[in-house]
Amino acid sequence: MSQKPKIKMAVYWGAACGGCCVSVLDVHEKLLDVVAAADLVFWPIALDFKYKDVEAMDDDYIDLTLYNGAIRNSENEHIAKLLRKKTKILVAYGSCAHMGGIPGLGNFSDRKGIFDRAYQTSESTVNEEKTRPQTETKMPEGTLTLPEFYNDVKTLDQVVDVDYYLPGCPPQTERLVEVFMAIVTGAELPPKGSVVGALEKTLCDECEREKTDEKVIKEFKRPWEIEDDGKTCFLEQGVICMGPATRGGCGARCIKGNAPCRGCYGPPSTATDPGAKMMSAIATMIDSDDPEEIEKIIDQVVDPAGTFYRFSLPSSIIRKTIV
Amino acid sequence: MEEKRIGVYVCWCGTNIAKMVDVEAVAAKIAKLPNVVIAKDYKYMCSDPGQEMIVKDIKEHKLNRVVVSACSPRIHELTFRKALENAGLNQYMFEMANIREQVSWVHDNREEATIKALDLVKGAVNRVNFHEALDKRSVDINPATMVIGGGVTGLSAALELADAGNKVYLVEKTGNLGGHVANIDLTFPGLNSAAEVLEPLIYKVNNHPEVEVYLNTTIDEVFGYVGNFESTIKSGGKEYELKFGNIIVATGLTPFDPGKISSYNYEKLPDVITSLELEKMLKEGNVVKKDGSEPKKIAIIHCVGSRNADYHEYCSRVCCLSALKFSNQLRSALPETNLFQIYADMRAFGKGCEEFYASTSKKDVMFLMYDQQGDLPRISKAEEDAGYEMGIEFYEKLSGEDIIVPADMVVLMVAMEAHEEAKEVAHAVGISLCGNEFYIERHPKLDPVATTTDGVYIAGTCQGPKDIPDSVSQAKAAAARILASIARGTVEVEVTTAVVNEDVCCGCQTCIKVCPYTAISFDEEKNVSVVNEILCKGCGTCGSACPTGAIRARHFTDEQILSQIEGLFSKEMQEV
Amino acid sequence: MSTVVNPDLNAKLVKFGNKSEWNECYHCGNCTAVCSLTENENLFPRKVIRQLQMGLKDKFNSNIDPWLCYYCGDCSETCPRDANPGEMMMSARRYLTSVYDWTGLSGLFFKSVPALIIAFVLVAVSIIGVGYAKQFNLESIMEFGHVFEKMLIFSVVVLILIPNIFHMFWLTIIKEKIKAPFLLYVKGIWDLFLHMFTQKKSLKCEKNTFRWFEHLLVVFGYILLLITTVFLNWFSTENTYIIWFGYIVGGLVFIITFDFILERVKKKKELSKFSHPSDWLFVIWLFLMGFTAFIVRILIDTDLISNNLWLYIVHLIVIAQWGILIVPFGKWTHFLYRSFAVYFANIKSAELNS
Amino acid sequence: MVKQNSRAVIFQERMNSGLEKLEQFAGEFPEVKEVWFATDFSMKDKKSLSTRIKENGVEKIIVAGRSPGELKSFVSASLADAGKNPEDLTLVSVNGTILSDGDLLSVFKAKILCAVKDVHFELASDSPGNEVNKKTLVIGAGIAGIQASLEIANAGIDVTLIEKTGTIGGHMAMFDKTFPTLDCAACILTPKMVEVGQHQNIELLTYSEVLDVSGEAGDYTVKVFKKTRRVDLATCIGCGDCTEKCPVNVPSEFDAGTTMRKAIYIPFPQAVPNKYILDGDNCTYVQKGKCGVCAKVCPVECIYLDDKDETIEIKVGNIVVATGFKTFDAEKVERFGYGKYPNVLTSLEFERLLNAAGPTGGSIVFRSKDKKGNGIFEANSDSPERIALIHCVGSRDENYNTHCSRVCCMYSLKMAHLVKEKLPDADVSEYYIDMRSFGKGYEEFYERIKKEGIDIIRGRTAKVEEKNGNLVLRSEDIEGMKLIEKEVDMVVLSVGLEPGEDSQKLAKSLNILTDDIGWFAELNSTNQTVNTVRGGIFVAGVCQGPKDIPDSVAQGSAAAARVIQSVINSKVKKGLSDLSYNDIETKVNELISTEE
């Protein structure tokens, strides 16, 4: 292994919580293997690199970039484009880069709405001058710049060409290692655009809860409203679980923790829009033929868009709220 | 991946389409779409030369997909699919755009209609890109047939089939065979005994080695598909598992309840009776009033419950002639009695019927015309000394007079309604009803006995009001279809069923409850759902319910429909 | 007010010659439309058939439409049901004649052939009786004949015809509540006589020209014969002009009536297909009248009359039967009713249109 | 159970024309006590019969006669009055329409036998039948014949379909739209025609006629006259070069004479077979030996001008007769002026005029004259503004045809609608007697048409005359109580249906019966509407009586059912005329013994 030339690797953190970077660190002692096989040429959270170092690199200099986070502002976009240029294999790492993730929920509002809320209307804010972040601020010392806060949140592949997707919020570390090792060992790589590090089948396949065909819902329940025996399928208990429309590969961790799946691994290849698919499936389960009763039952789902598109709003068909 | 080569054909349908849609422009623009190799317009695509043109082009231009933009696919999809097959192309590599029923016939702005037609064709072309070859499967036909309904239609159909040596299960809801004809005394226009027709039929059916009769039996549910149906029926406390290849539905009619028409005072005035009640009296040779005396004046009112939007808009087809028949019989039974026919249009259309009308009119019957859509006649009790029991007051159209018809007995020619259980039977066997609860045929002209469900045929009055000869004709026509399929031995079944992609199915089992035909079951071993393609009728509901997208509704896949939607809006050539 | 329909009127009509085949009528309206004489105010024959079928007796009795029909036969020829509306109209006229006749004899004679025969025989016997009383003296019989004719004409007109016309007037105008100004009646008189003598209206039926001409000749022949015999005393006159004139008109009457009889025998034309006894009587007696008068005058001129007195008695019998039975109660009345019907109809429509 | 000596036979009247023997025959049964005649009783007095019933201890009555049903209610009332079961009564119809010749007497005797023995005649005359030749002949390729052929062929049975004209399709192919759905006739028919043309089990003999039929049920030999087309079906490519060059113009039959065709022609563009025909009767070469230009220009040399007609023989087991109808000749009703006034049209002509594939491409125009004075229709002529449609022309009229033609009301409504569609401002009026919209969806269609601004007037038009260059029609508006004298530009006569010209001849050669009008007689008007008196010969469609398309189709299929059944059984049932009295007597005894 050591005979082989080390690959060059970058990790970047866009609009995300940082969990993904942490998940890289979660490889623990295996990090040593990684380091043995790869040179980390750019990883702002762990090592001190400057953008201009990257700019200075030749094109395709980097062998592998794990980009996590969505595209929220001009900086995210700039770096994404820059890394794309310098990288052979660009991996959208984690739900945010993959589908928009939690930051993607920002698409329920727009820049103005977010700024108003963050800098004005939130209960703890006092901002009588109505100050807002500006991309340029002229100071005596010169001009200060901030990245531009975009109106919408985008996924990585809506900005640049992506080679692989490694889903999860965060991705299972084991999966990362598998993928990484595959690249390092020069194993045959899946076709471009594939989702790696996840199963083709959805979560139910991994889920150990008992499933029957008795999926009829008379009343939607929140997880705390049920007395969970840890064995029965959540859907059969009236709890919305995104499992059926979400790729497996995570090891059904949430389920094992007696929490329903929220869909961070994203849809299988056969479902274009996981939210719509799940909405369809759940609606089908409603046990009523009476329009009024149906509406009543549906009203128990307070936030369908947020529920079904928790991780995937910017990658869904209707990517944002229409104003 | 094979190269997609699409041929598009735009039909003029004479002037039907061409008048409202610029078919030449549509063809010219479509020709520029990606993958479209050839786009033509022609006067009648469905005609022999039209079909030959497609066959020729498929061979010459190596087309592997065809779009025809013409009338409704309900009319000609099969025609063109056959043409494709003749050219050696899989028949599912075809899509139709309906620019007649849903464009040229419903719009009156040529420009808008052309834009719409263009959109629809674009949709079809986009869709056909994703079509895949599906192979027809044929299944063996179970030569047994279930006939539902033991009236004259059901009996005739059963015998026609059984006489050819095929098993027939005849299921009758009541305790007797014969249906409504059993209550009829004479038939028109020949004044022959109805029993002479019915009794031999019943005799033959009861003594036929191939016919099993189940009385007092109803059908709850029928499973399966053409050639291989099965059902469990309960008869006489026992359950029978029946397997059969075809079904003839002949559930018949129910008479209209004249109590709904208040001005007739049915059941309030003692001697206002229905045609059925008179039929019974004639059979018993005893036409009398409720008080036992002989009526001196009898009036017969036509169109009771028919030809009036408040009750039924349709014509019940047999009442005019039945009423004339009654006149003849009453003249024979009560020679001195005054007879009145209160009618709307005399519909003596059958063979020998107009002549029967003429001969009846010689028998001292007074014909009076009323407006069956306007103020209906009012029947009221006459004054004590009037010399008659009831007066029927209405406007007489042929004389322009308001008149009162004196009557001791009034006979109401009640309309035919679809049987009250038609709906349940329709559900059990999977056929549809038209607006007035009669069964809908596959094609009102060319396929009056077939339904949209293969292997299920309708005959007799359950399809619409009919007299005995027409019902029997239909029974035999339905039997002909079945005999032909039995003679062939196999039947091709639809392959546009749902299919599970086992690589994707996660075993959540959402789909299982969705299927109304219990065609989906769960394979514990593989942890996937499995579609029984023979039971599946291809509705595609499971495909929409499947959260993973593992179920594909063949020929109506997500991909196909989504691309069709894209096609509808594709920016190319929006303007005409 | 609604009228109660009456299925029995039908049976009544049958006795007036209607074979009841009109009940086959299915009301296509062909007869009315094919008729050249029908007008919007007087729709026939279908409406008349309808009234009969439904037994709307009052309406029917007040209906003058049957008189406006001149029986060209188009309706019967083209009737799709062979309901024979033309003949039905004829029967309707007979029936109406009996309705107008206050004595009721008209109805009796139309309906009952025996009654008719008895009446004819009675008249003949009476005349023979008179002859016997006069001891079969030619001159006194001829004188009696002459006076008798005048008396007969006067009494029939005064006692039967005028009251019946008034009855008709009452039924068709008064009862129908037609209130026409007097002037209209005066204005219409010319038309009345015009139609009475010419039957001008029947010319509207295209096929009728020849028949109209024949009929016109008979009418004039008959009237002139009447005048010549009754007022100019043809049998006794010496005036050569009158004698020749009498020959001409007498001949005219019997020749044309002979043709009428032939036609009825041949049954070729629609109107001659069916003949009621009253039709036969009418044409035959008209013929006999002309014929016997003609022969009697020849006998007078050849001085053979005294040996053939019986012939004059026959002539007188014919005249008497004609005058007593046919004129007041038989088919002769159409001469009056038709023309009055036209007269009344004109007044009616003038009133309705004003 | 047959009780001795307890029944009476009542004859409607004294029998005659060779049937007198029946009276004696009926009296000879031990079961029969009395033979009476209806004329002996007063119909107005029930007692006149009921006392005789009581006096003679009669338990059951058999009524025989031309139309015994007319007596039925009187007799059952009398039975009831006498305290007997009113349903112990059998009607035996003894009338000539069952069999016109042959052994009439034996059939009637057999009927009386059955009635006396309490056996249903239908059961007694049911025979197992003869061996059947599987091949089937269908005569007439209109919609009924096409339907029957397809049904039979789809069961895997070989069918020979004979059509008199050069193409299959019949009258339906000439129509524009069909009521009440208004889908175009071509759209629903041509695919069926294509299917017939391509079906491997159907042999199509167009331009052919049946000359003679011999043999018996299950084994018929049919002589077929094959008129020569003079064009080779196999090689003709349907290019039309020949037609272009042909100098002869004759009225086109397919277009009901509304336009001209050449002597070498194709009936219509969608014809099956889609090949040309040389009409020898009108071809200059055939008639005079000159011309022959078509053969010269034919690129594939498929025209054989000297071809001769031939007669072939085929053997079949079953025959389905579906020869259809001809329309009433409107010239017979002189007062409508058809043939005299150019713009009085028959409905069939008008149908072609409305047809998008017709001579005018679907535009309604006045009749014009071509160079030779033929009255034809040309697309660019003026359109009429006032059109009247007259129902029941030649139907329901004792001067012409007594029967109702069943389809005219509906097709007239359809035409009125189509006129409104094509000429929205046109004044369209219709004159009818009774509106007979009886079928599924028909009444609804009528209601719809009523709302389209068409004058639908109850009242038969009496005459059409020309006044000042206008057509004037005269009708009574019965419901409006007025006379109508209406000026119109065009009059369409809704002509009725009549039996085809050769139907009598065909009936003779098939040895089957026709009714008074000439329609083929069915065995039993109630439930044997496709059977004839001869086994293995079935009738379908309008040749049995006027019918609309769905009813014709249903009957075509019903006839097919009979054929398929016999082929599956390898046995064809005998017809009534194939059975003798003894056959039936044997069967009666058999039935009685199984009862016991």
Next chain:
Amino acid sequence: MEFEPKIVSFLCNWCSYTGADLAGTSRMKYASNIRVVRVMCSGRVDPTFVLKSFREGADGVLICGCHPGDCHYHEGNYKCLRRYHFLKKYMAQMGLNPDRLKLAWISASEGKEFAQLADEMAETIKSLGPCKVKEEMEIFD
């Protein structure tokens, strides 16, 4: 120019498509804004199709199925009904006027009703104005 909306209409093969054909055979005229997509059953209509239609530029979506109880496949139309209500709620949340989506029952005999529905739908959408989804998504991309 007046705003001419485009409306995608999903019709079930058995009732509604036949009903729409009937409108044609009866020559009833209606607004030309409807673009029909035939499905076997209204139960086949996946929310994805509806969202996709808006995404591609539809201003309204009309789903038609058999009347309750009349579904050719027994109860596919009920499945559709449930999805329809869910979709409406989702649409409201996404700033799409739920009136842009309509579910109606059209039987095979209701040609007239279909024509009326088409007209009504066109009117409704016209009053709502153009749907901005496509525009917004184009800006987004």
